[in-house]
Amino acid sequence: MQDYHGKAVAITGAANGIGQELARRFAAAGAQLALADIDADHLDALVKELEEGGAQVLSAVFDVRDYPAMEAFARETFAAYGSVDLFFNNAGVISVGTVWEQPLSDWDWLLDVNVKGVVHGIKAFVPGMIAQDLPCHVVNTSSIAGLLTVENSPAYVASKFASLSLTEVLDLQLQGVGSKVTAHVVCPAVVQTDLDNCLRHRDPSTYDADDPYYRTDDYRARMAVVTGSMPHGLPVVDAVETIITELEKGTFYILTHPAYNPAITGRVAGIVGGVRPTLVAR
Template identity: 60%
Template sequence: MSDYKGKIVVITGAANGIGKELASRFAAQGAKLSLADIDSENLGKLEKELKGKGAEVMSVVLDVSDFNAMENFAKKTFEKFGSVDYLFNNAGVIAAGTIWELPLSDWEWVFGVNVMGVVHGIKTFVPQMLKQDKESCVINTASLAGMVVGENLPVYVSSKFAALSLTEVFDLQLQDSGSKVRAFAICPGIVQTDLKNCKRHRPAGLTNDNDAYYKTADYKAKETTLQESFNSGITVEKAVDTILEGIEKGTFYIMTHPEYNPLISLRVMGILKGTRPVKFQK
């Protein structure tokens, strides 16, 4: 791992999974951390644990889909630390189902976090990062599901295509501006994290448990497939090893599962040939 001593690292979705592992690695290297998550309990536990090990940490409980909350998070971060070296727009949620049956609240929830959460991170932190005039990084978490399509996850897949493409355009604009900020897109395959339990923090206003579709065999089968898919995931430690190595090497598309690269080629070939989409299969 590079020397992160004294670097200021911001992570959304820091209380569990990939974000938590990133926070622990950076803290162990002497970085200063500004952490945010909707999961107040686990965020509080992490802050306590890292402070107990001597790290300088601040944390804010928020919903990344709330622009004002993100603006306040950015303000507090710059007030405390003065600048930002690494911004991880990492918070994410997932939902399975059939596109013409799912309640619209699934779209609002997942896009609010996976797309607008990233947009809010960029809009609230990047203007000041540009003014810092020092090398710094914005690392957005997309997914392998932002590169190849799976028939089980219409909302998630389309949110991750949006997160990836917005990160690509973002990097082009950073290049054009000649700034010292650069962007990265993390594109993990399946990782064993808490993502399978993400509904537990779904905002009440966007929860629709009584929707008739959730009671159907189709929904239950798709949800079971989603839950079971996590069993085949790599460990969070391995994923974070690859993520940190990718950032250190300056790799824009950080892929944790290169064995799926042929599927990406298949998708591109299909686009060029004009064939119908092919199923995501191992």
């Protein structure tokens, strides 16, 4: 890992999982940090840990769906550090269901966090990053679910395809204006995070917790797939090691699970061949 003394790194979704490990790694490398999350307790604990280790940290607690809060976070970061060298647009959530049964409120929540939340981060940070006229990076967290489709989580898959293609367009537009900002997209498969517990941070006003669908066998079985997969995922430290290594190489598509590469190329071949999608055997 490179030396990041004098560099400023901003991270959303910083209190848990990949965001938390990114914060620890960049703090150890000397970076100044701006950390945001909806999880106040875990964020406060992380800030205390990093500051006790000598890191300079500013933090903000907000929901990435809230653009004014994101804009304020960006403004405070630039004011504190003068520039932003790395911005990790990392916050994300998951839900499960069938397209025709899953409550529409789940779709609103997923798309607002996983797509509009990314847009909010771009709009808040990128103009200032362009204006500073320095080589710097925007790193959006998508998923292997932005490259491969599975049937368990339709809103999540749709949101991750959207965030990946959004990042592609972002980088093309940055190239088009001759900016020194480059974009990157991270596409992890299952990592040992608490993604399956994200519902605990959901605003109760955004859904009906008593919706009958949440009590169906279908919902419970699909949620069990998500929960059951987490302990078998890639350790967070290994995922973040790959993310940082590939970012420092200048890699655009950062893939943390090379075992899925044949499936990705197979998907492309299937698209060209007009092949119908196939269910994943479980």
